[in-house]
Amino acid sequence: MSGPESPWPEYARALTDPARAPEKPEALGDLRVLDCSQGNFAALFCSSILAEFGAEVIRVEPPEGDVARLFSPRGVLHRGTGLAYLVEARNKRHITLNLDIAQGRSLFARLARHMDVIIESARPGQMDARGIGYRQLSEENPGLIYAAFSARGQFGPRASTPIPDYDTTDQALSGVPYTTGEPEGEGPPESSVPTKQGNWVAWYVGGGWGAFAVMAAVVWRWASGRGQFIDCAPPEGEMRFSDYDVHWYHTQRRVRERVGALNVCVFPYTLIKAKDSYSFIAGFSDINWAGLTNIIGRRDLAERYPTTKMRIQNAKALHAELETWAADFTSQEILEKVQDYLVNKRGPGTVATARLNRPADTLAEPHWWERGVFQKVEDPDYGELLLQAPPWKMSHTPPRIKWACRPVGADNEAVYLKYLGLGRERLRALRAEEVL
């Protein structure tokens, strides 16, 4: 080693700046994935992750297109496709295939021989009944990794339920809405209820788990040569995230209830009303509480409420004290006060705060653009689209967006020629027979 080292942020940026991704290799360039899910953004996010890391992902849609292309707010379609789908079609090839008829299923089985991963979201047992489930496909292709998404899973007393998998029902089953929202009596009855997250959180969590499991299976396949069946239920994915809920019930028979913007374990870890907007603010360990009471000039509160238990028991009163202080400042001023305390080391403790952002506020902050979190993608078929980029910065094999989406069946020629040697004439005939 020679010469002075560059400061960490400079070094880290040089190492991982996504702007340099095109110069670097892709980690999953050797993986082929067939995603034949329908109307399921858990499955779509799963295949998006694999596609962002370089896998060749082929979406198999019915001839009329995946119904997921219609899941869009206010029915907005952009060049024929809904907004949500345009976000989760990145780097994927798109072919059509009619799995309702025997010829279509036989083509699917032939394609599956060439694949490393298959992703589906059919009712449990449906693919098997059609002769194209894991049981059948793995005979020809023992290295196959097969990930199936469903609300209740592929085994267990309730697995045979025909109920389809949607984010809203997944969220309900995860137990998270039960603990989210204003407690009864704190506001109007219609809004003091169990509350779901605004985004498709259960679907995204479920898809994330699917990709995690597929990658674990890929790693094991190196050692064993064998593939496997992955049963992924999005509600169980989000349930795994439910903190200590089950532990509390197991040890003390207590059920966690809704506490709005408070927290059951600590105070403050909360949202407070500021002059212009709201701020999140945390300083819950004893030393950080001391820091926060220094910042707001209320050391008396640190003396009167020195323990976590006392702060939780008096959370509502203390929350009101914080809001009294915050009423004179904008969220930005609160952030500046906290940063001044931290950066200039004006006292003990660490306090975290943030302005409550509307999405437009987040888009207006240069930090995210500098880090490539948002990207304006120039797509050959769909034009310029603002997309959220993959969330990882990586030194050697960074993920990336190469294109946004393809129209229904747009890759039929390329894919069927590459894997099954089918030329244009044959494809025309298959289309005429409604196989494609």
Add this chain to the structure above:
Amino acid sequence: MESYFDWTSKLFDRSLVFDKPEALRGIRVLELTTLVLGPTTADFLGEVGAEVIKVELPPGGDTMRYVTPEATFWKNAALGFFPENHSKHHIGIDLHTEAGKDLFRQLAVRSDILVENFRAGTLDRWGIGYRRLSQANPRLIYVADSGFGQWGPFSQGRASYDAVAQTVSGMIGITGFPGRPPILCGIFIGDWFGGLMAATAALVALHHRTKTGEGQFIDLAQSEGLIRSLDWTWIRHGLTGEDREAAGNHDEALVPAGLFACRDGFAAVAAPRDAEFQGLCTAMGEPGLATNPHFATLQARQQPAHARALSERIGRWTASMACAEIEALAEEHGFAAAPVVNAEDRYTDEHLRARGTVWKYEDPLYGPMVEHGPAPKLSATPGRIRWSAKPIGWHNTEILVRLLGLSPARIRDLEAQKVIGRWAERPGAKPPDDWSPP
């Protein structure tokens, strides 16, 4: 041929989990993290078979050891510490000492994956960051978890927690009821989701390493994980300039889909596909709705005024029904419905028990434990829980002797110099009162 569900119940038979191999056999994860984001990253890898060594600074250790509901400890442990710390080896090293840093470097050269969540640049300054460790171990996959990333304007000097990520990502802004004060997600969603994203990238990096022999550096910011999960929020802003608002308990893209009050609780109902919607209308005793031009197609139903009108009608119907009745009708008529469940419902659910989603086991220190088991079920290499989180430094001897080959005299030395250490004698840190040293 055997019926599908007979076949799957054998394929995923829970009683065989420990007779099957583990996906990450032979992979060692070195964890130097606190709270939830970092510990979950390592925990998920541990569930699928990695050996996880969790390094904490004695005697207090991980802050999460003191986060427990109503500040009430159980057997001297914080309940908040268990769900992200399974089957780990706990070692206490004071990294402010040179000898402590040396021990840490020795562990890092024997590890495949390192996970840390200090503020950006801290470990680099301590001489145990990626710059140093990757020279000693070029195969190392180094995962740096943080709130705002390792570089960029917000990355320096700004503290972060899960809820900071919820706040800055826009997630809170699009959740809850318009006109009401903002609410936090009931769980530490930014941490857990970030941990899952980080663990997934570590597996991707392992795949690359198998092919090339090279490790790499991974920078994961939990705020950026949540931004990624906000589905159509950003693309719509890009195309129309509209800023997404909170929409209460109704989904704006899947219509109808929402949470509804019923006679005995709350239930989710979803029927966005036309056939499902027709089934719902039949179940509601209003088959005519399915042909009403305001509701007949998904695109018509997605119009805000139509969606609102539909929600009101469904809400009137559910109010008179029991959750179980709605679920039974959903099964019969082919739409989706589910109760809004709580911890007790999950704990007592036979289906979740049979799947190992609610997982009972016996821990040598804490006795019978019930937790959420691994989420995805892998037929050949199922994930598993082996033991519960332990006090700081619980496995000091195990790791220092069996892995690093230190002599008892050397260990006594390091203890005397306070380079290695164990738990503080206070709730959250120490073992249960009825425990006595073997």
